[in-house]
Amino acid sequence: GAGVSQTPSNKVTEKGKYVELRCDPISGHTALYWYRQSLGQGPEFLIYFQGTGAADDSGLPNDRFFAVRPEGSVSTLKIQRTERGDSAVYLCASSLKGGTPPYFGPGTRLTVT
C-alpha cells in the first residue's frame, strides 16, 4: 500500500518568505507527527496530531511555526517569515494510533537563502 507522502520534496525560499509543507499520511492512521532533522542530527519532534487536533505542539520552535490537520488526514506545516536557521529536512510520520511505531515519509528539504 501507499506510504506517507510529502510535497514538495525540495523547497528553496528566500529569507522572510512564507512556506507550506504538505503531508499525506497512510490511510487509516489517526496519529500524525512532524519532525525536523538538521544536518548531522537525529529527527527532533515538532508536533503530534491525534485526529484533527494538535495533542502536543511543544516541539514547535516558536510562533512562526504552525500546523493544521483540518479533516484528520492531510496535514500542512506552515512557516512564516522564514529564517536561514529553518533550513532542514522536515519529516512527517503517521501511525495507527499514538504510541505505535510511526512510519516516516521521505521528507521535504527546506533551504532558506
Place this chain on the structure above:
Amino acid sequence: DQQVKQNSPSLSVQEGRISILNCDYTNSMFDYFLWYKKYPAEGPTFLISISSIKDKNEDGRFTVFLNKSAKHLSLHIVPSQPGDSAVYFCAASGSGGSNYKLTFGKGTLLTVNP
C-alpha cells in the same frame, strides 16, 4: 542535553560478520525503544523495538538487547549484508501520556563491505 546518545558516528563491518550498534540514554522515564534505518534521500524506516519489560527482542537477522540498569541498548545484525549499509537511529519514548513522542540519537552510519 542529549537524552539519547549514539557515540559512534560510523561503523565499518565485513559482509557476513556481526554488526553491533550501541545506544545510551539518560532519561529513566524512557520505557520503549526503537531502531530506525535510513537510506539517503528517504525517510527513516522502522526496524525493531523493545519494551522495558523485556531484555531482548529478535526479528530475523536483527536483535535488540536492552540493559535497563546500564541505560544501554544495542542492535545486532547477523549476518551483515551490503544492503544493510545505512544510517541507524536509536529512539526512545516514555510511558503513558508521552508515549507518542520519540527522542532520537544522532545516528550511526553503518558500512558493510562486500
